[in-house]
Amino acid sequence: MDKHNYKSYRIEAENICVDYHGKVALYDANLRLKAGQICGLVGMNGAGKTTFFNALTGFVNISKGKIRINGESLRIAQKYQAIAYVPQSEGIDSQFPVSVWDVVMMGRYGSMNILRSPRESDIQAVKDAIDRVDLMELSSTPIGNLSGGQRKRTFLARAIAQRASILLLDEPFAGVDIRTEKLISELFIQFKNEGKTILLSTHDMIHVREFCDLVLLINKTVVAYGETSEVFTPENITSTFGGMSPDVLLGPES
Amino acid sequence: MDLCFLNINITSYVADPLSHEFMRKALLMSSLVAAVCGFLSSYLTLKGWALMGDAVSHSVMPGVVVAYALGLPFSLGAFIFGVGSVALIGFVKQKSRVKEDTVIGLVFTGFFALGIVLVSKIKSNIDLHSILFGSPLGISLSDVKQTVFISLLVVILLSVFRKDLILYCFDPRHAKTVGINVLFLHYLLLTCLSLAAVVGLQSVGIVLVVAMLITPGATAYLLTDKFDNMTIISVISAIISSVFGIYLSFWFDLETGGSIVLVQTFMFLFAFLFAPRYGIFKLKKFFSKY
Numbered sequence: 001m002d003k004h005n006y007k008s009y010r011i012e013a014e015n016i017c018v019d020y021h022g023k024v025a026l027y028d029a030n031l032r033l034k035a036g037q038i039c040g041l042v043g044m045n046g047a048g049k050t051t052f053f054n055a056l057t058g059f060v061n062i063s064k065g066k067i068r069i070n071g072e073s074l075r076i077a078q079k080y081q082a083i084a085y086v087p088q089s090e091g092i093d094s095q096f097p098v099s100v101w102d103v104v105m106m107g108r109y110g111s112m113n114i115l116r117s118p119r120e121s122d123i124q125a126v127k128d129a130i131d132r133v134d135l136m137e138l139s140s141t142p143i144g145n146l147s148g149g150q151r152k153r154t155f156l157a158r159a160i161a162q163r164a165s166i167l168l169l170d171e172p173f174a175g176v177d178i179r180t181e182k183l184i185s186e187l188f189i190q191f192k193n194e195g196k197t198i199l200l201s202t203h204d205m206i207h208v209r210e211f212c213d214l215v216l217l218i219n220k221t222v223v224a225y226g227e228t229s230e231v232f233t234p235e236n237i238t239s240t241f242g243g244m245s246p247d248v249l250l251g252p253e254s
Numbered sequence: 255m256d257l258c259f260l261n262i263n264i265t266s267y268v269a270d271p272l273s274h275e276f277m278r279k280a281l282l283m284s285s286l287v288a289a290v291c292g293f294l295s296s297y298l299t300l301k302g303w304a305l306m307g308d309a310v311s312h313s314v315m316p317g318v319v320v321a322y323a324l325g326l327p328f329s330l331g332a333f334i335f336g337v338g339s340v341a342l343i344g345f346v347k348q349k350s351r352v353k354e355d356t357v358i359g360l361v362f363t364g365f366f367a368l369g370i371v372l373v374s375k376i377k378s379n380i381d382l383h384s385i386l387f388g389s390p391l392g393i394s395l396s397d398v399k400q401t402v403f404i405s406l407l408v409v410i411l412l413s414v415f416r417k418d419l420i421l422y423c424f425d426p427r428h429a430k431t432v433g434i435n436v437l438f439l440h441y442l443l444l445t446c447l448s449l450a451a452v453v454g455l456q457s458v459g460i461v462l463v464v465a466m467l468i469t470p471g472a473t474a475y476l477l478t479d480k481f482d483n484m485t486i487i488s489v490i491s492a493i494i495s496s497v498f499g500i501y502l503s504f505w506f507d508l509e510t511g512g513s514i515v516l517v518q519t520f521m522f523l524f525a526f527l528f529a530p531r532y533g534i535f536k537l538k539k540f541f542s543k544y
Contacts, residue, residue: 021348054427057427057430057431058430058431059426059427059430059431075433078430078431078432078433079433081431081432081433083431084431085427085428085431087425087427087428091427092424092425093300093424096300096423096424097300097475097478097479097480097481097483097484098420098424098481099479099480102481106421106424106425106428107432109417109418109421109429109432109434110432110433110434114414115414115417116417116418142479142480144479145479158428162432
């Protein structure tokens with residue numbers, strides 16, 4: 001029974017804490033997400049959004065708590081490439097001499113042999129992924145020559161090629177063109193129908209209302225978590241952003 | 255008549271040095287060393303490890319001295335001190351409030367000083383000048399064997415883990431996410447750095463070996479947007495600098511290590527000014543006008 005319960009959650013983070021050299025970045029954070037759910041991660045700069053992602057990808061070690069991915073440990077989840085991470089634009093060196101194809105192929109590395117020589121299936125997966133983000137004609141272009149939106153789509157394609165069941169997206173809508181924004185929102189709907197679980201951080205409150213079934217408000221720890229319609233209230237947002245008026249954050253329409 | 259004279263002269267300028275056994279050996283060994291360092295330098299420049307390269311190459315000094323004194327292969331001593339210095343840098347940084355670049359500077363100068371003191375104290379046939387400034391013209395047979403062995407090892411390691419290392423330099427977080435051992439890659443690159451520093455110091459010496467590890471990569475980075483091409487350009491420019499540098503030192507009686515590095519620097523300067531896409535004069539645009 002307990003086992004079955006575990007299985008039904010894609011992400012299960014229980015009371016996790018992360019500290020960097022004695023400074024607490026995140027404490028007692030909880031999150032449970034099922035297949036097909038899209039959750040928005042909202043908080044100020046420095047509130048621990050990237051730290052949360054880092055903990056879920058295993059890039060930093062948690063000092064307390066427990067993370068289960070599909071009911072398994074993080075190490076096993078990494079082996080199955082269960083989690084894909086789409087970095088925010090500032091998180092990568094855009095002048096690195098690799099092409100769109102190279103980057104998307106990196107999504108397949110986890111399941112390749114030690115020399116990372118692509119099989120027919122890997123090549124097909126990369127082709128399909130590049131096609132889904134509509135970058136086929138740019139596939140041999142160095143990423144340094146792409147626009148911000150095209151680069152964002154490249155990393156999305158990498159996540160698609162990886163065939164992960166969980167997608168973590170750090171600021172997916174920051175600095176992208178309208179065409180990319182539309183394409184990403186269409187992809188989100190497709191991912192949801194495919195049963196993928198999505199956790200995305202964003203500064204844009206409108207996007208949260210538009211896409212997210214659930215919202216997780218954090219400020220070093222969880223301020224509020226639940227259905228967007230219930231939790232995404234001006235009061236909760238105010239306390240997440242340290243007493244700032246939600247009018248400033250949401251604009252006059254709310 | 256004049257032209258004919260010039261022609262003979264040029265041929266003898268190129269061919270004469272080759273009649274000396276030590277020159278042939280120096281040219282061959284330096285080219286090998288340059289190729290290895292050039293190969294590695296495309297990773298180091300992209301990873302942003304220039305300062306780390308400087309630190310490691312200086313820190314290997316006491317290791318080289320101790321290994322010589324104990325009759326061990328100098329590469330072993332250099333390797334231990336090279337990796338040890340990086341571990342120490344990480345430890346001090348984590349346990350104190352001192353900033354990273356200060357810690358790096360502090361640790362490698364400390365090791366370097368220890369090396370110099372050891373040379374003066376341990377009575378052996380170590381020539382301080384040849385460690386500091388290189389002695390490609392006086393490489394011994396045992397050095398040749400070690401250099402060839404280490405060079406092959408570094409090239410094999412970098413080739414086998416090539417794609418993983420590119421990923422590690424580019425996006426370590428993704429590497430970690432798909433279950434690639436990032437810590438292993440970190441130490442692999444560090445190991446290659448220490449080993450390359452050891453072979454490089456024979457050619458240009460400890461003081462200048464960092465140039466062998468970063469300049470060819472930086473030059474190549476200005477000339478291409480493809481990693482494979484970057485590696486090829488880096489290796490070729492390193493070999494050309496080595497050969498040309500040794501010839502210059504032969505013709506004009508210059509310090510060999512210094513002239514090799516100076517040729518590399520001029521090649522970078524040329525790329526910096528005239529690279530088709532990234533040079534400040536952008537030759538491509540210039541040509542396309544006409």
